[in-house]
Amino acid sequence: MAEVGFARFSAREVAKRIGYSIGTIYNVFGSLDRLVLAVNSRTFVAWAALVRARLDAAGADRVAALVDAYFDFAEANPNVWMAIYDHRLPPNAPFPEDYFRQRAELTGLVEAEIAAILPPAQADGAAALARSLVAMVHGHCLFALNGTFALLGETDARGAALARAREILGSQH
Template sequence: MGRRSDHSRAELEALILDEGHKLLAEVGFARFSGREVAKRIGYTVGTLYNIFGSYDVLLATINTRTFEQWAAHLERQLAQDNGDRIASLVEGYFSFATQHPNLWMAIYDHRLPADGVIPEILAERRGVLTDIVVREVEAILPADAREKAPRLARSLVATVHGHCTFALNGSFALLGETDPPEMATARVKESLAAAGAHM
């Protein structure tokens, strides 16, 4: 039997997110199940959708928590101040993905329906990650090029993402590449240099 009266709505939302995030980290997107989350917390699956509205919003909310953890990971990486903040960003991207592969891949494996829209509050919370990259790129661009930072940052993230995906799925190993983070860092710095960045 469900424990419908055991928790307030806010407590229940936190409980679902905590257990959903744990389950996603354990089994990955393909084996994730709202029904399993409900079973683990002792409620019915209907309760999950009553709280979040749909399976897609539940997944989007769980993935948003991953974005926030990833952003915090990048900030910690930057705080170590090794003298090369761009290399630190790239290393932070790779290390988070390597340490949390199921959570990282779930961000990209989950797709909203064609008519689906992510709630604005989730989009804002996810944006913190990109904001970090934009901030670091903007800081090294000449003043007359700083308005290009958001677009350039998105392109650089895509570059690093491709390298990271190839590293995690074994493609680079098959190609004999032994240091994907170094390769990604080199490509990023080439793009930044072409944009006039001072590194």
């Protein structure tokens, strides 16, 4: 996945590279969808580890640490990062339990930071604000990686995302 990206990822190629047959892949994972979900679950684990490390090493500016961790992980691992969002489950297919858990753990890190920043009066809105901030940063990171910003002449996606985050957080009072 890291080498070829989601569009060219194939179960047959995986089988070839690990020295098993295509049939074994399907015995283990059941479908290409679940194989991709397994890959993406591992991506969330690695991503959360990076975020945690950055937060542990961060000084006072924890918002910048979060934004940087988001961008750094995506830029260092563009194919596996984009695979998370390129992959779509068939309608009504549930996410595997451990996929959900790994993903929730990552967003939980952000939520905790936002809750710590917010004035106590707004504490009950921390989860919603955290989701919204993640969506905002994600939009910037996605446009940086998929060429949209390049097409529009934007060169500082990270700086823009951080500026927006500060403006938004500065408005919560």
